[in-house]
Amino acid sequence: LGMVLLIILTTFDKETGVTLDVGGSILLLFYLMIRAISFDQLFGSMKTSVLFTIVGALAMGNALEDTGIVDAVSGALMGSISSSLSVTAMVYALAVFLSMFINNSATVAILGPMILSLVKADPTLNLKGLTWTLVYAAGSCFTTPLGYQTNLMVCPDGKYEFQDFCRFGALIQLVHMVLTVAFVMLAVNITG
Numbered sequence: 001l002g003m004v005l006l007i008i009l010t011t012f013d014k015e016t017g018v019t020l021d022v023g024g025s026i027l028l029l030f031y032l033m034i035r036a037i038s039f040d041q042l043f044g045s046m047k048t049s050v051l052f053t054i055v056g057a058l059a060m061g062n063a064l065e066d067t068g069i070v071d072a073v074s075g076a077l078m079g080s081i082s083s084s085l086s087v088t089a090m091v092y093a094l095a096v097f098l099s100m101f102i103n104n105s106a107t108v109a110i111l112g113p114m115i116l117s118l119v120k121a122d123p124t125l126n127l128k129g130l131t132w133t134l135v136y137a138a139g140s141c142f143t144t145p146l147g148y149q150t151n152l153m154v155c156p157d158g159k160y161e162f163q164d165f166c167r168f169g170a171l172i173q174l175v176h177m178v179l180t181v182a183f184v185m186l187a188v189n190i191t192g
Contacts, residue, residue: 002027057106065113074117084125084188087118088133088181095137096173099147107138129188136180142169 006027009018031037064070081087091111098107115130141147145155145165154160 002030053103054105054109057102057109060106061109061111061113064110065117070113070117074114074121077118084129085181085185087122087125088129088184089177091115091118091130091133092137092177092181095134096141096143096177099138099141100144101146103147104138104141108134111138126188128191129184132187133180133184136184137177140173140176140180142172142176144169 006018006020006023009016010020010023013019028042032039032042077087077090081090094114095107095111098110102110111134112131115127115134118130119125119127139148141151143166145151145160145162151165
């Protein structure tokens with residue numbers, strides 16, 4: 001019941017004034033007060049390695065932006081790429097490349113500022129389209145077992161090796177890229 005109420009209140013946050021972070025914190029405190037969960041359960045459910053990875057990636061993204069690296073990279077890319085289709089494909093390729101080695105949340109945190117810089121440099125680019133491309137690409141690492149936890153989980157039981165992911169995942173990744181870029185471009189053209 002509490003979660004349903006939280007979803008309703010945060011869905012209509014402009015009317016209710018309840019944002020997800022505030023509402024979630026209040027709900028969590030309420031659960032602790034009525035002893036629906038204990039502090040041990042609360043802290044035991046937190047995956048600190050994932051939290052540290054995300055925090056580190058956000059810090060790295062901010063550092064890349066503050067030092068001007070994001071603007072330099074996006075400026076160099078915009079100098080060599082002219083169409084929105086090629087920019088979308090480039091965002092996909094960069095996100096997949098990073099996701100081969102780090103998790104998808106970190107990839108989004110690092111490349112998110114670059115997308116903003118690209119749109120600032122060329123206002124004809126669609127921010128929503130590039131964001132969707134980044135999210136879909138970051139969450140689709142088919143070419144290595146490193147970028148996604150379930151890839152690593154199936155390796156021992158399935159007796160998969162690193163090159164198995166490269167061999168079979170490369171074609172799937174290519175098809176996913178073509179479909180993602182095509183659907184994003186179609187959606188951008190339809191919705192404007």
